[in-house]
Amino acid sequence: MSKQSAPPAFIHTERYKKFDYGKHHPLRIARLGLTRELIGLVGLDETYYDFPAATMEDLAEFHDRYYLETLKELSETKNLRGFGSFGLGPGDNPIFPGVYEWSTLMTGASLKAAQMVVEEKRPAAFSMAGGMHHGLAARASGFCYVNDPVLVIKRLLQKDLRVVYLDLDAHHGDGVQWAFYETDQVMTISLHQHPATLFPGTGYIEEQGRGKGRGYSVNIPLWPDTEDEIYIRCFDSLVPDLIQAFNPDYLVTQLGVDALLTDPLANLNLTTRGLAHCMRAIKEMAWGRWIALGGGGYNVVNVARVWTMLWAIMMDEEDKLPEHLPQEFSDNLRLPKDERRLLDPQELIRGRFWKRAGRDADDVIELVRKEIFPVHGI
Template identity: 40%
Template sequence: MPLKTALIYSSRFGNFNLGAEHPFHVQRYQFAFELMRAYGLIDHIGRLFQDYPLIDDQALLGFHSSEYLQKLKEFSATSEPRADFRFGLGDVENPVFEGLYDWALLGTSGTVEAARLVAEEGYDIAFNLAGGWHHAHRSKASGFSYLNDSVIAINSLLARGKRVVYLDIDAHHGDGVQEAFFSDNRVLTISLHESGVYFFPGTGFENEIGTGKGTGYAVNVPLLAHTDDALFMKAFDEVAYPLIAAFDPDVIVTQLGADTFRTDPLTNLEITTHSYSYILRKLKALRIPWVAVGGGGYDNLNVARAWAIAWGIMNSVELSPRLPDSFVRLISSLGYGNKMLLDAMHWAEEDVRIQALDALERSIAQIRKSIFPVLLEAA
């Protein structure tokens, strides 16, 4: 029996602009949607939600401070250049522009709607393309993130009595989500990411395991540069997968950033569609109600390929490894020469791969010592 799935996408996701020189391009959403359409994944697969209710301040105040929200609204109301670095607003990383709050609220509301569809409407999977703003803190924008949609959505699930796993496979550590639930044993946060020793946001080490009741419920696997497909799958298989099973959540929330890909301009991992697809298939096989959000990715075509693959897997549709001709014509007009959806499995150069493998083995050993006993005992 096919799963009941929902895709959340609005043309308004692309109505704003963080700046011509900013690495985050909102066109990524239209790219992904057009590729899904070209593969026939829109009209007859799952249900498309293009309109949904916007959440109110009460939901946002479950995580964000009133002072921060007030400043975000104030700066959003005008095109006048503004900045307040106390709140992380107005710098090169987190620019402010007219309509910013409305744009951030639209994406955040999409993730909350995805959670509602799974928790109340019987959907097995709901995927919000414009979610995944995992760096937003209680009172500060960070890492292109203004409102933390995953935190707000998880809070809505907790209010319904659900226990939640949050799995983040973006190249950057999900620091804002970890912050929100660091002392909460109802949420298990797992982040596989590039090491913060030299990489933004400089957090996400193995010793960050939670505090108080949440001790043992924050899990971090920092990956060295040049981590490749085999090592990424190893991190998932030996850490994330058994811990998800031990925690046995009511809902899993996943951040599916595509900036782990080896051709991403901002990151240093060497992941391809091979390990990305592998992880998604294993998540689907768990048959846990699933809320998915987009996340990072600074090559628009990588993002489109990744999320089309994800939506295909969620709906049990095998996609041709070659991009549809109509999509190739579209991207060719924009200067892209790509013709393939899928990459071959990639192995990094031996010397750097050995270093990455050694670091991963040490991380796994430490996690097995500090985290596994807590969750296995609780199970």
């Protein structure tokens, strides 16, 4: 970031504190407040931009209106039984008080991030509440009621812009892939745990798009126990070449944190070092056109660590990051001594399936180069 350029924008609101999926649900909205707290404690700029909630008309640019009206009604009446045909109810997608308002706020933040980059010419904007990539047009899925990445991309397409959507979440970005499966105006790239081993069970390399979209859906499935070295090899071997060839007007990135070793819902073995490498590379490719969204992450300390690291990378202030979490932060969460690092040590975590993960990764690289690269003249 040059001294002359405008800084990136951090999109946030204290209104998020009103909402909670429930004490037994793995997605903790409190992780957003923890991240902002940690950003301030390590000395990074914690200025944020508030925003209006998205309207039903905004959401209806992708979602079925009857689905939205049902979600709104259930949210207001606090009908905890839900509406099963829409994927709503006990389990992954509970009807908690204000769930519709939460969805409009989260989406409003992502639309604000897009506005800051496209209209106000910020080089990047980060909406950590966004990245709800599983939501379908008329169905909630995977903790996602409204698909904000799709809505952001649709807003960009209205301006005749070309978009790369890059998803680093451990879970496949299925909702975004299917929304743009038949267009050549959007390239979706998803690095995720192999669908044979993890929800949502999609994201096989054979899912490459249809019609005009053939070759514009890129899936990089990774076997459990994939660690930094394997992940970086896949990323570096494929992602920069694809983005350069497509030459998008904007990049929308979903930066879920659940690929980290200690995430309770996935089985990848990344550390902060591996994710930092990818985030630096994204910044190099996307600066001036980068709309960054959050995503998964079910160890709240991991979420705070990685998104604080991402903000430091965006701000060119990685040198401010200490190796260990501030004592006040660790003490408040009562973290044991072995969980008080902000940055992971530089070591590879080689689990039971590590060798298979490496072999499969090499096969994926070869197949993408063979089947996808020629579509783009690479």
